[in-house]
Amino acid sequence: MKSIKVFVFSLVSILTCFINTSTAQWIKISNGIGDQNIYSFASSGNNIIAGSYGGGFLSTDNGNSWTNKLILPNHYIWSLAVNGNTVFGGSDNDLGLYISSDFGSNWIHSSLDSHVVYSLVSSGNNIFAGTDRNNIGTGVYFSGNNGVSWNQTTLNNKSVRSLAVNGNKIFAGTSFSSTDYGVFLSTDNGASWNITSLSGQTVYSLVFNGNRLFAGTIGNAVYYSDDNGSTWTQTFVPGQSVYSIAVSGNNIFAGTYQSGVYQSANNGSNWSNANTGFPNGISVYSMCIFNNYIYAGTLGQGVWRRPLSEVVGIHPTSTEVPENFSLSQNYPNPFNPSTKLGFGISDLGYVSLKIYDVHGREVAVLVNENLSPGSYEFEWNASGFPSGVYFYKLQSGQFSETKKMLLTK
Known part of the structure; x- marks a missing residue:
């Protein structure tokens, strides 16, 4: 009888250990969205939206199921931004910008036709859009009335892949061009721009954590600046391409090309991979932290999720x-x-x-x-x-x- 009790206890311990191990990892949550390319996320309240090839997908149950609310066959939603209950969705050539006033349930076509809207950021009633058109670069547009009308800023000849706002400072990350490219700064709502010392880099992601600005680059990993772009420090793994960055406290997450997600627990000083549960070679194009989960939007493998408590303090x-x-x-x-x-x-x-x-x-x-x-x-x-x-x-x-x-x- 004693040996039977020991066996049962051991079996329960093994099963418990297996269950705990199996849940402490990335889980695919692509019901209704499938193996899409996921280019962007936005969240508010109990809703999260994923921008993909084919439109904008809405989930009201932490990503367990998705419904396509912005149906755009053969088109992309490259970028998403939220201002209150208003959601802005940036699409590709011929379509430009879409707006939803009920957090993604219904959408109307707005403006910026013939532009690819790669990036969007909101600050109060001000919305900034980073654009391109036929690879000639159309720069940053500005709306001071929550997207009703738009004006092109003086940064008008760049392909703008990323945007970030901190107070009255607007940062724009641009892609390769024959002239200056890298991270640009404006302190007057886009009336004038100056390139920061991070030049000669294609910058796909810009994110603030406090007053530290992180920049995810193609081929040169992550840089950060503590002085509004005057100086930059390269961190992470040189040679790596970083599509997206998300922050939670001192934890910084970098979504990479074919190397999954890397994490820093000390605000960018040191990094380690956080890929348990991911298949090898996965590319993470977008990330979002929402309702105590971290979400990863991938190229060709849909949406993945894991509890934030597994990977942060x-x-x-x-x-x-x-x-x-x-x-x-x-x-x-x-x-x-x-x-x-x-x-x-x-x-x-x-x-x-x-x-x-x-x-x-x-x-x-x-x-x-x-x-x-x-x-x-x-x-x-x-x-x-x-x-x-x-x-x-x-x-x-x-x-x-x-x-x-x-x-x-």
């Missing part, structure tokens, strides 16, 4: 809904190099958890997303930061609280 510690928002004292404190920050969320909504130095400068963004009610813990690795006093601040809705911690090395 934030972990739910309880699903019981707290009565109030709360921020706990970090532990250990003092610490070197890692510490844990606990907090409670009483209502569904946008949550930010940020780190500041003793001068009040934002130095790290740990959480910047919608979270469900519950208790959470984030482990912050400060190996790339100097010793000293730091402050961490939790904000959600009307709640805001700040605490102090000490890093000693």
Whole structure:
């Protein structure tokens, strides 16, 4: 009898281990969308949209099923951007821009006909579109009325593959041309542009994490700048082509050509692959972080997903809904190099958890997303930061609280 009990226990342990291992990986979620090329994502509330060859696909159940709401046979949705409930979809030649006022359920054709709209970004009521036309380069267009009308900016002779906005600064990543190309900067809504020191690079992705700007390039991996493009540092694997970048706290994800997803847990200093569950040689063209998942849009293999908690420092510690928002004292404190920050969320909504130095400068963004009610813990690795006093601040809705911690090395 004892041997039978031991056997049963061992079998249960093996099955449990197998189940845990099998779920800690990328899972394909292409029901209704198939093995499409996925070029872009946008998300808001409980909805996520994937832009692909054939149109725009909407999911309301975290990607478990998809419905084509913007049917464009033989055409692409290269880019997507959200402003409130309004979604902008950038298509290819002859079609230009589409707009949905009900987050992707219904669409109307708007403007920018005969343009390929490779990139879109919104900032308040301002929308910027990075375009091309017949490979001659048509640059950046600007709308100050939520897409009703558009004007071409003075960056009008480049193929613009990526855009990013930080305050009054607009960055445009361009592709190869016979003249200057790389990352351009405007501080006056596109009235004038100057190329940054990242020149001679084809830039497919631009993403801010706090005040650090990441640029994903073709053939030269990832660069970052902490001074609005005046200087750049190359990181990641030289020779790699990076199509897309997504951020969650200090975690940076790079979607690559034929090498899947790479991750940095320290804001771009070091990288490792995060490809468990992916087939070999997969190309990840787009990424999105939404509802505690990270989504990967691939070339020819549809949409994939995995829980964000598997690959980042934030972990739910309880699903019981707290009565109030709360921020706990970090532990250990003092610490070197890692510490844990606990907090409670009483209502569904946008949550930010940020780190500041003793001068009040934002130095790290740990959480910047919608979270469900519950208790959470984030482990912050400060190996790339100097010793000293730091402050961490939790904000959600009307709640805001700040605490102090000490890093000693």
